[in-house]
Amino acid sequence: MAKITASVYTSHVPAIGAALDLGKTQEPYWQKVFSGYEFSKQWMKENTPDVIFLVYNDHATAFSLEMIPTFAIGTAAEYTPADEGWGPRPVPKVIGHPELASHIAQSVIQQDFDLTIVNKMDVDHGLTVPLSLMCGQLDKDTGAWPCPVIPFAVNVVQYPVPSGRRCFNLGRAIRNAVESFDRPLNVHIWGTGGMSHQLQGPRAGLINAEWDNRFLDRLIAEPEKLADVPHIDYVREAGSEGIELVMWLIARGAMSDVSRGATGDKAPTVKHRFYHVPASNTAVGHLILENNT
């Protein structure tokens, strides 16, 4: 049986990718951001999974207003880093895991979540920036990400977007799916995006550190209740792009959760927590949770 052993949560600001690619990580502005990931890179080396299930949002790269899947699972053998206007990031291609991805699609759809199945797509900063933060800068041609990745894209760009509750329940369905895969794979699930930021309109530049930190507290301690927060609260408190945080509830829903009842679950251990403002227009939040068996 496959098992989800840990989850990672991180912002995926595009300027972080540019800072890495242009060799600016030691500049004082960026040094503070990257210092929060030193522990994580070492943890990743010591706890490399067999597969990462990476929840992110596409930023009008693979999808557009012409086609807006709410939830899309990548079942391809590989994915090319996308050109988002400045050429593709110089990072390795992403190797998929078609067998586990197809199994999860089958299981999750049979649990009544309608997934779009994607056999070909390019992946943008939403997916590659978290990989760079956790794995360090790897050469495009000679480097390789440490394990296969299943991309899972969520529409948090064009309304209507899925609720926190639906995302949390979807996470639970993904956990069931992984645990019913008949090979002993060690799987990590990542939730990306956020934290507070607004890129447009009169409130552009909005940051709400107090709300973000309360979100982190609740994600750790009471995710079931956090799942009830309505959209309008995310948008009002964390800005129009703060709604990306519902994706963190997918990862948390797939983890051990004492509120799940009589499953023998124990609360996960917080291995790392980091929060920093600003990175570009965004508050960077980062958590690593490990399951206890």
Ligand SMILES: O=C(O)c1ccc(O)c(O)c1
């Ligand atoms: O902070 C920013 O500038 C910024 C821009 C684009 C994004 O998709 C994002 O998440 C953050």
